[in-house]
Amino acid sequence: MQTETIGTATLETWTPEEVAKALDAHEVVLIDVRTPQEYMFEHIPGALLMPMAFFDPANLPGQSDKRIVLHCGSGLRSEKMARMAFEAGFDRLAHLGGGFAKWKEARLPYIGTNMASGAPKRVTP
Known part of the structure; x- marks a missing residue:
């Protein structure tokens, strides 16, 4: 994990493996800030959806029990939303x-779409 101090706040940048381990241990709340369409096509199991267009830090859960981890397609939108939360x-x-690109590159499981039926399917690379 890398950390960056932004004013008085700390932004943690986690690797896919760190997120997967924390998800398996139920230590984090993973929030996907991509669009609903991106999420429906493929997403990380257990990730909650809070699209960037509707992102409101006031609606984020507390972190007394679990750390919040944001994610998007490349890391740009999630970092932007983290900075918005710091301002709040x-x-x-x-x-x-x-x-999510790095998640797939790390060959971690995700929920994809069966193109023949349109139904969700578990993808284990």
């Missing part, structure tokens, strides 16, 4: 460095 008073947030 959050002092520590994490995001998935490289986003």
